[in-house]
Amino acid sequence: MNIQQLFSEAQQLSSPKLRDEIVHHLYQRSNQLCQEGVTYSKSKSDTKTEKLDAIFTSPFLGFPIMIVMLGLVFYITIAGANIPSTMLAEFFGWLENYLTAFFTFIHAPDWLHGVLVLGLYRGTTWVISVMLPPMAIFFPTFALLENYGYLPRVAFNMDRIFKKVGAHGKQSLTMAMGFGCNAAAVISTRIIESPRERMLAILTNNFVPCNGRWGTLIVFASLFMAANFTGGLKSLVTTGVIVGLVLFGIIVTFFVSWVLSKTALKGVPTHYTLELPPYRRPKFFDTVIRSSLTKSWAVLVRAVKVAAPAAILTWVVANIYIGDTSILMYMVQFLDPFGQMLGLDGYIMLAFILGLPANEIVLPILLMGYLSTGALTEVDSLVDLKKIFLEQGWTWVTALNMMLFSLLHYPCGTTLINIYKETKSKKWTFLAFLIPTVIAILVTFIIAQTARLLGWI
């Protein structure tokens, strides 16, 4: 008898009633164990969780609290990261002078100084100063919220909307993971029981900006959108812009899920159960230290590993000339018409293409591209940074579209690899690349053309 025959044989012997009985026996035994080995003295138990749930999942306050929480996490991250970011940038700039002096002292050839200091060193230190402070604040803050037990409440509140668009309520949990890292979030979709809804969660996860894109979003939001504000208000306006972008990403997620579940991933929402665990105060220091050491550090190491070769490559293509034009300029000129159509330019398009391995390196590559042509070669502060962009003809539309393109474009290389591993399908992996890319192009195109038509720029 082979195993399949055995299975049908067993099905003959079995019946729904018998199956129920098996579980029933287990429960009877559990119950018996509890009666024999456990005594319950107080009658009413967990009122704290009930009271908190009355607020966090309240019909009036549930949704506003979610948005405030989201904003709060971003605000703490943005406001807190500002000063350390500047300090890191200043420190690395200070160190660069000594490195340059050392290269001059040993009479190193210009190209060596270029590759190692202007390429490798600058590229990676920019990644560190832009990325590390927000990560070091975001991950622990988020881990605290996660360990406290708030996230399942978000899934509880949002489920109805997910159901409407044909998706699974637990998708909000995987989206929350996406704020940290989309590649990890793709793996976390394993908690979703049904394959169809899991695929929706995988295909749309990218519309949640990961840590690798935050640096970019924060820089442009504070340089261009919150430019006229100072101090605490500046961070607040920046936060507002970021929250707006995130909400837009969520709307796109719903829209794409809805379209897909009407077309390629047709089907009705399948079964759903969600546990709401009691709120538990996390161990503050344990959580903070663990998440900083494991997550922030791991993500940073990955970013630097990708940034180092990318920075060298960028410097090399910017400095090898064919005729009187560098390779970089050839690429930029080739991409420029398309970039202009989207309200961007050739440098930006090139940065996104070279940034495929990791979103962290998009901004550094862009800056290196601009610096290789512009008059400014020293970037000591954010003011200098803005000057570079303005010199290249940036307007608020360029900044907005840069942020939108970053939010909506294709997932990074690591995420795509994970999508392939999880779906084992080239077709779906390609769609995971194509859908966001098409949306990013459409949205930026519409904004750029409208702005031009109405004479805003």
Next chain:
Amino acid sequence: MTNPIRVALAGNPNTGKSTLFNALTGLRQHTGNWAGKTVSLAEGKVQYKGKTYSFIDLPGTYSLFSNSTDEEVARNYIVFEKPDVTLVVLDATSLERNFNLALQVLEMTTNVIVCINLIDEAEKKGIKINERILTNKLGVPVIKLSARNKVGFDLLLDTIERIANGTIECKPTLMTYSDEIEEQIYKIEPYIRGMIGDRLSSRWVSLRLLDGDEKLLNEINKRLRLEEVKITDEYSTAIL
């Protein structure tokens, strides 16, 4: 060098299983990917009395009747990778449902320690647990813990060590079902034993077949075939 002793942590979601894993292994752990929670298998090594123990944090699961990919990962690890010791972590404040998983694991494998976590929270709620009665009833060690405050760790490590070196012998009390169910088990168990030998508990597989767990069956089938391929490979290399 001897292989480390593999200790798997299983349990319902939200039982503080990851907290226990983190507290036991400190920062000496690694995962394949940056993975927020236990989505891929995290592993951490601990030295205790001159031996190396490798703890594996499995994804949370309500039952061995798996439902999501995550639960399948946990189920497959316990069933097919056969850890040296399996810790089933239970939430002391909701024991009734938690015992359901523990009982399922005990039907399938013998070297199990039932860890009742969140014991301080339960005590605050007026829940008193007599672990000696439970140990007697279940036939395996039952240990009360607070992973958060690192209470009960010495006893836990000591028990793991003594199970691994054979000082403690686990004899899980067998669940008996109604006559009707037992009769059906009796009918199909011989066939199953013939097919899988003593790789897995044939009684447990019979129950799962009656249960209609087709996914498990496919997994067994897949693994049996893999084994066959391996054997024929070895055979062909032997004659070459």
Next chain:
Amino acid sequence: MHTTNRLTLYQGKKGDFIRITDIFLEGVMRRRLLDLGFVPGAIIEVLKKSPLGDPIAFRVSQTTIALRKEESSKIEGELISNDKSN
């Protein structure tokens, strides 16, 4: 008028205690519900609705589980008490 105390979990009001009698679901979902403690005979407390009305959270064997309308309307039981009425 004829009154009955039979109802589905979906029809339950906040604070209702319902003893499950029948589960009109098959296959994997049935098994999942059983594993979570929605077994015939179990007493379920209706805890609260999600802000948008669905899903609903239930207390079942000392834990809180939320179910969508699709499932909760297929679990039937008898009303035993409402903690507001006593």
